[in-house]
Amino acid sequence: MHAEQVKHDFEPKVVAFVCTWCTYAGADLAGTSRMQYPPNVRVLKFPCTGRIDPVFILRAFQKGADGVLVSGCHPGDCHYMAGNFHARRRFAAFRALLDFVGVDLNRLQFSWVSAAEGGKWVEVVTELTERVRGMGPMKEFKELELEEQWSASLSTPELKAAYDSIT
Amino acid sequence: MSRIGVFVCHCGENISRTVDVEQVAAAAGNIPGVAFSCDYKYMCSDPGQNLLKKAIAEHNLTGVVVAACSPRMHEKTFRKAAGAAGLNPYVCEMANIREHCSWVHENREMATAKASDIVHLMVERVKKGKSLAPITVPVTKKALVIGGGIAGIQAALDIADAGHQVLVVEREPSIGGHMAQLSETFPTLDCSQCIMTPKMVDVANHPNITLYSYSEIEKVEGYIGNFQVTVRKKARSVDESKCTGCGVCIAKCPKKKIPNEFDQGHGMRSAIYVPFPQAVPNTPVIDRENCTMFQSGKCGVCAKVCGPGAVDYQQEDTLTVESIGAIVVATGFKLYSIDRKPEGSMIQGYGEFGYGTIPDIVDGMTFERLASASGPTGGKILRPSDGKEPKQIVFIQCVGSRAREKGISYCSKICCMYTAKHTMLYHHKVHDGQAYVFFMDARTPGKGYDEFWRRAVEEEEAVYIRGMVSRMYQKGDKIIVMGSDTLVGVQVEIEADMVVLATAVQPQEGADLLAQKLGISYDKYNFYSEAHAKLKPVECATAGIYLAGACQGPKDIPDTVSQASAAAAKVMTLFAKDQLERDPVVAKVNEKYCVGCFACKKVCPYGAIEEKEIKDRQGNVVKVIAYVNPGVCGGCGTCQATCPSKTVELDGYTDEQIMAMIETL
Numbered sequence: 001m002h003a004e005q006v007k008h009d010f011e012p013k014v015v016a017f018v019c020t021w022c023t024y025a026g027a028d029l030a031g032t033s034r035m036q037y038p039p040n041v042r043v044l045k046f047p048c049t050g051r052i053d054p055v056f057i058l059r060a061f062q063k064g065a066d067g068v069l070v071s072g073c074h075p076g077d078c079h080y081m082a083g084n085f086h087a088r089r090r091f092a093a094f095r096a097l098l099d100f101v102g103v104d105l106n107r108l109q110f111s112w113v114s115a116a117e118g119g120k121w122v123e124v125v126t127e128l129t130e131r132v133r134g135m136g137p138m139k140e141f142k143e144l145e146l147e148e149q150w151s152a153s154l155s156t157p158e159l160k161a162a163y164d165s166i167t
Numbered sequence: 168m169s170r171i172g173v174f175v176c177h178c179g180e181n182i183s184r185t186v187d188v189e190q191v192a193a194a195a196g197n198i199p200g201v202a203f204s205c206d207y208k209y210m211c212s213d214p215g216q217n218l219l220k221k222a223i224a225e226h227n228l229t230g231v232v233v234a235a236c237s238p239r240m241h242e243k244t245f246r247k248a249a250g251a252a253g254l255n256p257y258v259c260e261m262a263n264i265r266e267h268c269s270w271v272h273e274n275r276e277m278a279t280a281k282a283s284d285i286v287h288l289m290v291e292r293v294k295k296g297k298s299l300a301p302i303t304v305p306v307t308k309k310a311l312v313i314g315g316g317i318a319g320i321q322a323a324l325d326i327a328d329a330g331h332q333v334l335v336v337e338r339e340p341s342i343g344g345h346m347a348q349l350s351e352t353f354p355t356l357d358c359s360q361c362i363m364t365p366k367m368v369d370v371a372n373h374p375n376i377t378l379y380s381y382s383e384i385e386k387v388e389g390y391i392g393n394f395q396v397t398v399r400k401k402a403r404s405v406d407e408s409k410c411t412g413c414g415v416c417i418a419k420c421p422k423k424k425i426p427n428e429f430d431q432g433h434g435m436r437s438a439i440y441v442p443f444p445q446a447v448p449n450t451p452v453i454d455r456e457n458c459t460m461f462q463s464g465k466c467g468v469c470a471k472v473c474g475p476g477a478v479d480y481q482q483e484d485t486l487t488v489e490s491i492g493a494i495v496v497a498t499g500f501k502l503y504s505i506d507r508k509p510e511g512s513m514i515q516g517y518g519e520f521g522y523g524t525i526p527d528i529v530d531g532m533t534f535e536r537l538a539s540a541s542g543p544t545g546g547k548i549l550r551p552s553d554g555k556e557p558k559q560i561v562f563i564q565c566v567g568s569r570a571r572e573k574g575i576s577y578c579s580k581i582c583c584m585y586t587a588k589h590t591m592l593y594h595h596k597v598h599d600g601q602a603y604v605f606f607m608d609a610r611t612p613g614k615g616y617d618e619f620w621r622r623a624v625e626e627e628e629a630v631y632i633r634g635m636v637s638r639m640y641q642k643g644d645k646i647i648v649m650g651s652d653t654l655v656g657v658q659v660e661i662e663a664d665m666v667v668l669a670t671a672v673q674p675q676e677g678a679d680l681l682a683q684k685l686g687i688s689y690d691k692y693n694f695y696s697e698a699h700a701k702l703k704p705v706e707c708a709t710a711g712i713y714l715a716g717a718c719q720g721p722k723d724i725p726d727t728v729s730q731a732s733a734a735a736a737k738v739m740t741l742f743a744k745d746q747l748e749r750d751p752v753v754a755k756v757n758e759k760y761c762v763g764c765f766a767c768k769k770v771c772p773y774g775a776i777e778e779k780e781i782k783d784r785q786g787n788v789v790k791v792i793a794y795v796n797p798g799v800c801g802g803c804g805t806c807q808a809t810c811p812s813k814t815v816e817l818d819g820y821t822d823e824q825i826m827a828m829i830e831t832l
Contacts, residue, residue: 011277015829015832021688024239025239025708027266027267028237028239028267030271031237031266031270031271032266032270034270036271036272037271039268039271039272039278039281042281042285042288043263043267043285044825044829045238046804046820046825047752047803047804047820048804048805050770050803050805050808051804051805051807051808051817051820053808053822056825056826056829059826059829060829060832063829063830073688076683077682077688077689078686078772079686079709080686080772080773080802080803080805081772081773082770082772082805083772083803083804086770086805086808086809087805087808090808114688115688115696116688116689116690116691116696122271165168
């Protein structure tokens with residue numbers, strides 16, 4: 001039926017931030033229809049793309065994501081009426097910022113996948129995974145993480161131990 | 168320190184076939200904070216749920232991750248089980264390793280690694296999760312039914328008979344929909360008007376039903392149990408409270424040559440009209456585009472002859488806001504036309520059939536009107552071009568349906584049956600005529616359906632030809648139909664007097680726009696999506712909104728009526744409670760840090776954010792901050808992503824939880 005998926009030398013990490021009403025359901029439909037796509041994607045579910053803070057995308061890149069996908073309902077179809085419009089505007093600005101910083105925008109994709117578009121989900125995920133595979137690992141942000149200067153960072157072992165003991 | 172339990176399901180073999188579930192359970196056991204992990208064949212079964220409950224008690228768990236199917240499938244099941252074991256239901260989450268993993272990947276090693284990652288994500292999420300209490304909201308016991316066809320009528324009558332208030336909103340001047348247009352109905356050949364019109368009258372006379380005809384939905388706000396719906400009542404130009412329905416205005420109207428939509432353009436009506444004599448309400452409406460008074464300002468005959476003085480040329484659209492508890496969507500269908508379609512459209516027309524330019528090629532609904540005793544020909548089957556009786560008639564099934572190259576791949580379900588009916592009606596009315604039917608397959612599942620179809624073939628002398636038609640063109644007063652008989656393997660050419668196309672069933676015009684107002688999902692053809700194809704066939708994914716009839720997919724009358732009654736039953740179940748529990752996924756403001764910039768207020772689609780004054784002991788206002796009204800908040804979280812100081816947080820999706828998930832990557 002399908003060719004056995006082979007393991008490549010470089011398996012990129014792709015993180016998908018999706019809304020629960022459209023894209024998550026679309027990915028479920030891909031599952032119930034037994035479609036096949038690369039197993040590199042990790043899905044994080046949000047109520048709405050409007051909930052997705054650009055900081056999450058930056059953090060995902062820092063933590064080792066080689067590609068990030070943000071996907072929600074088609075414009076006009078938002079379960080919360082206007083969440084995806086806010087998301088669209090926010091990410092248009094954010095993309096420009098990332099471009100300015102020097103991030104290759106081919107690593108960051110925005111798309112609309114409805115609950116009925118299992119096939120489109122497969123297409124989008126496959127395309128992004130293969131594109132990122134060709135580009136190789138995303139190194140810039142991971143190195144940043146090592147010399148992280150966030151005010152809230154757990155920079156010393158003592159702090160980290162103290163933090164772990166309370167959670 | 169958290170004590171999380173991880174329960175990995177085999178789902179029979181659905182998951183374990185591609186994912187090494189034992190390895191996933193073992194790996195989960197090594198995640199910090201996980202106190203217990205195991206795998207089981209069917210986690211959702213009774214023993215599976217008991218396993219979960221027992222483990223919660225024995226290991227004193229503070230949170231649960233069930234790695235199984237999609238949360239859309241069984242989240243409720245497991246949250247209920249966790250709740251029964253004394254755990255807060257909202258610290259029970261599902262890791263979707265079936266739809267998002269085992270079913271879509273084949274490489275066992277990679278699928279197992281992915282499943283472990285998904286479990287890890289959810290464990291971190293539950294670790295940072297908070298106990299939440301469901302919010303109770305009151306239920307407004309009034310239903311809205313959108314669409315006044317047979318689906319809407321049935322749903323409205325059922326709900327009204329149960330003692331609840333119902334609002335029926337119909338776009339056209341009269342209720343009745345497509346069923347009122349039909350001549351006779353399969354498989355019993357009883358007259359459609361005879362069974363339909365009494366129901367229409369019931370709607371008009373029911374004390375619990377308010378009918379808004381010639382009206383449309385303008386805006387929908389709110390949520391299950393508490394919708395605020397704005398209805399636009401279009402200007403009829405006739406005051407409904409004064410009109411007696413005497414019909415003098417219609418008789419005296421000088422403009423009488425307007426094609427009647429109800430007769431598919433084959434009958435004529437006046438500019439002030441009721442669509443058909445049995446219309447409900449029986450109040451005329453002025454078609455402003457064709458009325459001389461509105462176009463040139465000269466005429467006014469209808470106003471002069473109207474005894475009660477009901478005609479009002481100055482009438483304007485009015486907007487009414489109604490509080491509604493549940494919505495039944497029953498907007499029905501339209502028929503596909505073979506006309507040329509706009510450039511770039513997903514759906515194509517039929518150039519090989521002349522793009523609808525040959526007058527004697529008609530669709531099934533036109534044939535219904537021609538065969539109907541109340542139709543433009545008084546029930547005689549006469550062809551539109553010259554009014555002659557067709558002696559050779561060809562019916563073609565699957566026009567537009569099951570035709571991927573034309574853009575529609577689904578089966579329209581009703582055409583096989585109504586074409587069989589049409590051949591019978593034709594045979595009953597034109598005794599010396601011959602009917603031919605081109606068909607791909609005869610699909611006749613349903614009580615008494617196959618017997619009905621066999622009757623058309625065996626007793627009513629219709630000639631069924633298995634094959635499709637490649638081309639049709641006009642030659643003199645005949646239509647040449649060129650097709651193939653695939654059973655015999657020959658080309659067929661028929662000189663027909665008239666051709667009837669069983670064109671595809673499509674969702675009603677503007678179905679997508681209404682869905683956007685309601686916040687419900689629809690497929691690529693614009694049919695509305697049910698919450699679950701098998702187990703929730705009448706519910707939408709949006710709580711409190713239900714589907715009935717052909718707006719969800721092609722359906723015949725018995726199926727439509729069944730679904731409408733099912734939707735009504737769902738509404739009544741909802742209305743049986745005075746209070747409703749809803750998910751506590753709402754935003755909260757940290758009053759300490761909010762600076763009152765109200766960026767959140769600007770983006771909130773629900774208007775849930777209010778201004779709250781913080782006062783000192785003397786009663787002086789110290790600062791004004793944001794406050795989220797939990798009853799109004801829909802839980803989208805746009806405010807949180809917008810807040811510059813991160814002081815508003817969406818319960819269940821806090822920054823802390825999401826960051827913890829991202830940390831696992």
